Amino acid sequence: MSKNTGNAFDFKLFRRLLAFTKPYRLAFYFVALAAIIMSGLAVLRPFLLKLAIDDSIVPQDGEGFMKYVILMLVVLMLEVIFQFAFIFYANWLGQSVIRDLRQKLFRLMMSFRMKYFDKSAVGRLTTRAVNDVETISSIFSEGLFMIISDLLKMIVIAGFMLTQSWRLSLIVFIVLPFILYATRVFQKAMKVAFEDVRNQVANLNSFVQERLTGMKIVQIFTREKTEYDRFTEINKSHRKAWIKTVWYNSIFFPIAEMAGAIATGLVVWYGGLNVIGGGFVTLGIITAFIQYAEMLFRPLRQIADKFNTLQMGMVAANRVFGILDTKSHIADTGTIDYTNTNGKIEFKNVHFGYNPDEEVIKGISFIANPGETVAIVGSTGAGKTTIINLLNRFYEIDSGEILIDDISVKDYKLASLRNQIAVVLQDVFLFADSILNNITLNNPDISKEDVIAAAKEIGVHKFIESLPEGYDYNVKERGSMLSSGQRQLISFLRAYVSKPSILILDEATSSVDTYSEEMIQTATLKITKDRTSIVIAHRLATIKTADKIIVMDAGKIVEVGNHNELLKIENGFYRNLYEVQFMKEEVV
Structure with a gap:
């Protein structure tokens, strides 16, 4: 200016x-x-x-x-x-x-x-x-x-x-x-x-x-x-x-x-x-x-x-x-259309910081194979959510490489890349509109019949139908007419109807009631089936069923394995997390 x-x-x-x-x-x-x-x-x-x-x-x-x-x-x-x-x-x-x-x-x-x-x-x-x-x-x-x-x-x-x-x-x-x-x-x-x-x-x-x-x-x-x-x-x-x-x-x-x-x-x-x-x-x-x-x-x-x-x-x-005149755009120079293919994800020595002098991700490398469910755990500030932001190219990495199906994410057209990655966030944002429009986001390619069929598949149709106007119910600003659990279910359905190659669940069950969590767990199993999924969660049930668990601490990957393998590591990060958080939860 x-x-x-x-x-x-x-x-x-x-x-x-x-x-x-x-x-x-x-x-x-x-x-x-x-x-x-x-x-x-x-x-x-x-x-x-x-x-x-x-x-x-x-x-x-x-x-x-x-x-x-x-x-x-x-x-x-x-x-x-x-x-x-x-x-x-x-x-x-x-x-x-x-x-x-x-x-x-x-x-x-x-x-x-x-x-x-x-x-x-x-x-x-x-x-x-x-x-x-x-x-x-x-x-x-x-x-x-x-x-x-x-x-x-x-x-x-x-x-x-x-x-x-x-x-x-x-x-x-x-x-x-x-x-x-x-x-x-x-x-x-x-x-x-x-x-x-x-x-x-x-x-x-x-x-x-x-x-x-x-x-x-x-x-x-x-x-x-x-x-x-x-x-x-x-x-x-x-x-x-x-x-x-x-x-x-x-x-x-x-x-x-x-x-x-x-x-x-x-x-x-x-x-x-x-x-x-x-x-x-x-x-x-x-x-x-x-x-x-x-x-x-x-x-x-x-x-x-x-x-x-x-x-x-x-x-x-x-x-x-x-x-x-602001130059604050992700360079959309890719030429490849990302269609619904395998969904393999690979991070190669990725470094990133929101500020130049403060690195958040410190040289991480991992692979999520097609159809796998990979859980990422760690304390607050470990860099879990940042991985999601980088995969969607909301931010550009400082060095290293991120590949999907062995092709750099920078080589994909930005819109086609994001179309194939669905995200369910912990803090679900809903617009002051009907449930149907919040699910389809006014995408003309997704009909109401498609939404109803998908809702029945993941077990949320009865919940939506129980609302005063069903799928036409206006949730008001930020979805204030629904509970946090209900908002999460809408978010799951929104992700599911987009038919993504890659699904990301970011703390999706961290703040919901028991009844909603059971519905969400059912929905999770359905929408992650045969689909590459990255799950960031604190709830034990989600982490236990993951094919692979990545444990992060201070921006680095410190352990990788499934639930049973990680529990066997003496004084391991995951085992300590399990004992401090999850054993208490099981007692309750």
Whole structure:
């Protein structure tokens, strides 16, 4: 993200944003044309009024006066028509651009590696994808084209005023340098102020999102008052940032209003004396110049106001492009489609660390043969879950090699690789949707009949049917309407219907009740049958039935064997784990 320097406008960023209008060039050019026509029409009404006064009202020509009235009505109708078209298509263009931009941003965020999300607050990313992108639309609907239209009006009006009376024009122009200087200072100050506003909005969104998500923890530990006090401070900072923008507006707009009033007063004073003295100025010219002066200074005030909108949009664009420029992707350079084949897994001297100076996996090597169930055990922090992350390529290894069916995982197309690896996590995430959609994840290739058949096979159909709406039951946000065991069963079914070559169960039975565990054990036996499976678990039953058990400690493999073989190792890691954890469980 580019650093904020307080410069009034970033043309490089603006050109980049304009590139998103290319698919809508016709609408873009039409809006620009409408702005030009509107500036021409704006000049005509005061000029027609001047002619009506000097050529018809003063000489008392009633017939000629009616012609001017009709002409003014025609010009007014044309202004209304073009203004309607201008506003509608400017907004249409803005919404089209942000639709494309938001889709590009969301698609990009879905491709980020997990390391990016480890370090990025969800609330801030939500602000970028929703609030900031929406703010960008105002660049087109209320900022860019409005400013162009107003500038064109000012140029046309100033030129036309000179052709009518250069003396009166100079009187009006005397005030312009002061208002232009004030506008420039105002724009610079507002850019810095709006940067601060967007920062505070992101802080507020991030704080609220995290506290609402973790409300159970807040209430369990009675931190309501503490979190409320912290929210109050963040809200104060947000208010302070906005008050700064209000302060700048409060200074600038009265100055701009006063400058316009002074210019009008000077026109009336000089023109009135000239008329009284029998000079060149007419009543029609004075009337026209009063309107021209107002039309000249009004856009200046509006441009400043619209520049606020434009600045806020540019600040938002700067933040969004900061994410779009993020290089945090797993390189998807593979060319091989991984279809449902053997499912052999091999780790060869793999090293990995989430941080460069902190290695988590320290040169591990093992093989999971096709159809085998391999259990991985070890104390917390041993590196068990990291193996799953590396196999799915959520993170890139530092050195070594990971092979599936004797082919490096980097040689597979990323989507095809992950399609063949199903994962059941300890902390099951369910969307606020029906059970059916949470199982299929809206995959059109998986029908409801397929889901029901699979549910019957692994023994969870009766449980789902017992819910109020069966497979159409909405589990609400994060599956809050289901118990942890029920969520696990849905997760098992989700993995099973995807028909993977490789199945991974990560602590899948560590926090469920006995009844749910029995159902899960039945489901586990079914979905792991004839399928390469990696099971990370603390429960004895799962580990006992594994073909191979890998024992890890501090990022290294310290023992490998089946349950009986590992129990025979005197003072072995697995035997100690068994005696400390599993024997107590059997006693219970």
